[in-house]
Amino acid sequence: DTAVSQTPKYLVTQMGNDKSIKCEQNLGHDTMYWYKQDSKKFLKIMFSYNNKELIINETVPNRFSPKSPDKAHLNLHINSLELGDSAVYFCASSQEGLAVSYNEQFFGPGTRLTVL
Amino acid sequence: AQRVTQPEKLLSVFKGAPVELKCNYSYSGSPELFWYVQYSRQRLQLLLRHISRESIKGFTADLNKGETSFHLKKPFAQEEDSAMYYCALSGRDTGRRALTFGSGTRLQVQP
Numbered sequence: 001d002t003a004v005s006q007t008p009k010y011l012v013t014q015m016g017n018d019k020s021i022k023c024e025q026n027l028g029h030d031t032m033y034w035y036k037q038d039s040k041k042f043l044k045i046m047f048s049y050n051n052k053e054l055i056i057n058e059t060v061p062n063r064f065s066p067k068s069p070d071k072a073h074l075n076l077h078i079n080s081l082e083l084g085d086s087a088v089y090f091c092a093s094s095q096e097g098l099a100v101s102y103n104e105q106f107f108g109p110g111t112r113l114t115v116l
Numbered sequence: 117a118q119r120v121t122q123p124e125k126l127l128s129v130f131k132g133a134p135v136e137l138k139c140n141y142s143y144s145g146s147p148e149l150f151w152y153v154q155y156s157r158q159r160l161q162l163l164l165r166h167i168s169r170e171s172i173k174g175f176t177a178d179l180n181k182g183e184t185s186f187h188l189k190k191p192f193a194q195e196e197d198s199a200m201y202y203c204a205l206s207g208r209d210t211g212r213r214a215l216t217f218g219s220g221t222r223l224q225v226q227p
Contacts, residue, residue, distance in 0.1 A: 004159075033214055041200060041222075043160075045214040056214050090160065096213055103148055103206045103213050107160040 003027050006091050006108040013081060014116055021076045021111045023091030031055075031096045032074035033105065034066060037088040046089075049074050050096060078113075086115045118143040120205050122218035129193050130226050137188040137221050139177075139203030148206040149179055149186040150215070155199045163201070164188070173197070193225045 004025045013019055025032065033056075034046040048056035052068045063079045078085060091108040119142040129135055141147060149166040164172055166179040166186060177188045186203060200222050204215040 031213060035215075035217075041220045043202060043215075043217040043220070045216070048214045058214075092160075094213060103150075103215075104162050104165065105215060109159045 004091055004093055004106050004108040006089075006111050008111060009109060010112050010114075012114045012116065015081055015083060017081050018077070018079045019081060019113070020078070021089055021091075021113070023074045023076070023108055025072055025091075025093040025106070025108075027093055027095070027106060029093040029095045029106075030071055031094050032068065032071075033092040033094075034074065034076050035090040035092060035107075037090060037110070039087070043090070047074075047076075081113075081115045083115050086113055088112050118147070118205055118207055118216045120203050120216050120218035122201075122203055122221050124221045125219070126222045126224065128224040128226065131195055132192050135188075135190045135193045135197070135223065135225075137201050137203075137223065139186045139188065139218055141184050141186065141203075141205050143184075143205060143207065145207060149177075150204045150206070151175070151177055151186075151188050152202045152204055152217075153199050154202070160202070193223075195225045195227060198223055198225045 007022045031050045033048045037043045046060050047066045049068045065077045068074045088110045090110045092105040094105045121140045151164040152160050153163045154160045164177050175190045202220045203218040
């Protein structure tokens, strides 16, 4: 019944490694997002996809590459991990369109990434 | 550019006391404002949105365009209200649906 799910929940890895975080939503939404929450709990948008098309890319290093194989999935691949990448990454989804006046986003549980 | 400011990192009150979590925004167009809440070990969830003018769990928030504010209020705080609260803005008229969050305010309600 989980609306937005992420795997893994925790990820501990060494600097320089490549890792992926997966996100799936079963709400039938057409827009998905990745947010980063740093150690001070500040949340910031990284990417946004609408119908598998990238619509927002917020000055994120090229080492981060989102991939959307279909509307229900938005994965985040990170190359050459750095210490500063340690954070909690949240996936979210929403339904867009003229008929939708709200923009309620549904969030996943988060993935806590620790880079050693 | 859009910006959301939550001036208080921590707000500590006693049970039964009134609560006001401040939020100010900067946006040139017509914004959508939201309050999201994150309880301990839980995911972020929507608490309130300005467009619906509703009261959820006793919380209300009114959009004041003159003061560019969207403060969250509750007349009598409960211990279960302890959580991290985020004010967020969406640029509805620009089609930019991604949320711009404030830095968050941790509400601690003491018994």
